[in-house]
Amino acid sequence: MLAGSVDTSATAIEWALSELIKHPRVMKKLQMEFESVVGMKRMVEESDLDKLEYSDMVIKKFIRTHPVAPLILPHQSMKDCMVRDFFVPKKSRVVINTGAIMRDPIAWSEPEKLSGKRH
Ligand code: HEM
Numbered sequence: 373m374l375a376g377s378v379d380t381s382a383t384a385i386e387w388a389l390s391e392l393i394k395h396p397r398v399m400k401k402l403q404m405e406f407e408s409v410v411g412m413k414r415m416v417e418e419s420d421l422d423k424l425e426y427s428d429m430v431i432k433k434f435i436r437t438h439p440v441a442p443l444i445l446p447h448q449s450m451k452d453c454m455v456r457d458f459f460v461p462k463k464s465r466v467v468i469n470t471g472a473i474m475r476d477p478i479a480w481s482e483p484e485k486l487s488g489k490r491h
Pocket of ligand 1: 373376377378380381384439440441444445
């Protein structure tokens with residue numbers, strides 16, 4: 373639990389900060405949202421999260437462009453199955469490339485960019 377949570381969160385935050393430095397307009401909008409929803413006198417509470425709509429969208433964009441675990445964890449198929457044209461026999465080790473899915477040009481316009489949108 374510790375190994376799975378600490379490094380992932382630290383890496384995600386590091387990428388988020390590096391993107392914010394490159395996108396000062398986004399940083400400003402985030403600061404304005406935090407100031408208006410949370411204010412300057414207290415920390416963010418879990419109950420604020422629903423109201424932090426812009427922050428929610430931006431964090432999802434950071435995670436799409438910089439997935440911390442692009443190949444997630446190995447999985448094993450529980451039964452024979454087909455994925456499109458591919459036959460996957462029972463008990464195969466399956467590695468899902470979420471990094472490629474999240475930068476798939478068929479699904480996203482300008483997939484490498486933070487501003488990339490879903491087609
Ligand atoms: C940005 C932060 C994080 C990322 C990118 C991340 C990524 C992942 C990934 C890719 C998996 C495997 C999912 C799968 O293959 O089905 C996973 C599972 C898991 N993560 Fe995280 N994680 C993050 C934060 C955390 C935190 C903060 C905790 C705990 C406090 C945590 C606890 C777990 C646990 C317990 C599992 C196993 C779940 C299961 O198999 O049922 N993770 N995580």
